[in-house]
Amino acid sequence: MSSNEWYEVIKQKDHLIVIREKLDRIEPHYLTVYDNLYLIRGNNECLLIDTGCGIFPLKPIIEKFLNGKKLIVINTHSHFDHVGGNYEFDKVYIHKNEKGVISAPIDLKYLKNESSSIILDQCNKLNWILPPVKQIIPLNGGEMFDLGGIKVECIHSPGHSPGSISLFTDKSELFTADVAHYGTMFLPPKDNLSVIINSIKELIELSNKKGVQEIYPSHEDFNVSIELLTDLAAHLENIDQYWENKIPNRANKSWEINVGKFKFLIRVGIKERRDFKSRLAQN
Numbered sequence: 592m593s594s595n596e597w598y599e600v601i602k603q604k605d606h607l608i609v610i611r612e613k614l615d616r617i618e619p620h621y622l623t624v625y626d627n628l629y630l631i632r633g634n635n636e637c638l639l640i641d642t643g644c645g646i647f648p649l650k651p652i653i654e655k656f657l658n659g660k661k662l663i664v665i666n667t668h669s670h671f672d673h674v675g676g677n678y679e680f681d682k683v684y685i686h687k688n689e690k691g692v693i694s695a696p697i698d699l700k701y702l703k704n705e706s707s708s709i710i711l712d713q714c715n716k717l718n719w720i721l722p723p724v725k726q727i728i729p730l731n732g733g734e735m736f737d738l739g740g741i742k743v744e745c746i747h748s749p750g751h752s753p754g755s756i757s758l759f760t761d762k763s764e765l766f767t768a769d770v771a772h773y774g775t776m777f778l779p780p781k782d783n784l785s786v787i788i789n790s791i792k793e794l795i796e797l798s799n800k801k802g803v804q805e806i807y808p809s810h811e812d813f814n815v816s817i818e819l820l821t822d823l824a825a826h827l828e829n830i831d832q833y834w835e836n837k838i839p840n841r842a843n844k845s846w847e848i849n850v851g852k853f854k855f856l857i858r859v860g861i862k863e864r865r866d867f868k869s870r871l872a873q874n
């Protein structure tokens with residue numbers, strides 16, 4: 592399979608290209624269908640949000656839309672499905688809290704039991720390893736990238752991971768990465784949910800203040816409304832209400848709770864470990 596066949600490219604607007612890959616064909620345990628990558632095109636420079644799983648070459652897809660302009664690459668966080676293609680680029684920006692993670696190569700061997708033969712053939716070509724990017728530039732949050740005709744601001748939104756970054760443009764678009772999306776959301780233990788709830792509330796405040804109309808998450812549906820954020824915050828704040836409906840998810844070592852458009856996978860807290868094990872044994 593070629594990159595052209597693998598990646599789905601959607602020209603959302605003149606300045607915004609959406610590039611999707613089917614995550615469920617690579618790692619079905621994530622219970623997530625799509626990885627969404629975004630290319631924002633300014634008059635002078637372009638900005639790529641995340642590099643996907645890195646199994647199929649991404650750079651040739653991106654280059655078609657650059658028209659020779661300089662490219663800035665940002666990782667929203669360090670998880671495999673967002674940084675795999677880093678090695679194709681010269682340098683990558685990431686929050687300082689997750690710089691260390693992406694300086695190590697990614698071993699693909701763990702996919703051996705999960706993926707389809709198309710993916711395994713491709714991993715074989717890569718010798719089962721994705722090298723790290725050569726240069727990593729740390730972000731603190733608050734940085735502004737002026738692409739020419741469009742400005743993009745970085746916002747530190749911890750919770751899904753310690754260095755998660757959201758991006759906000761002066762064209763009223765918000766890119767929420769894995770901080771907020773429909774479908775399966777990977778969350779910290781119940782006792783630490785306040786961190787991500789605070790991040791989501793900050794994004795709601797910003798959206799109201801700046802009149803954000805369109806939200807572009809890194810998984811599943813994109814171009815969704817601010818209702819994503821308000822619904823998500825409300826459900827997470829009322830997690831006690833749903834707590835008794837939780838079921839143990841063995842593959843992800845998490846509690847699974849299904850509420851409306853969200854499936855929450857909440858990491859098992861230290862105090863819950865015994866309960867989790869006994870629930871697994873019952874199932």
Ligand SMILES: [Zn+2]
Pocket residue numbers: 670672673769809810
């Ligand atoms: Zn993700």
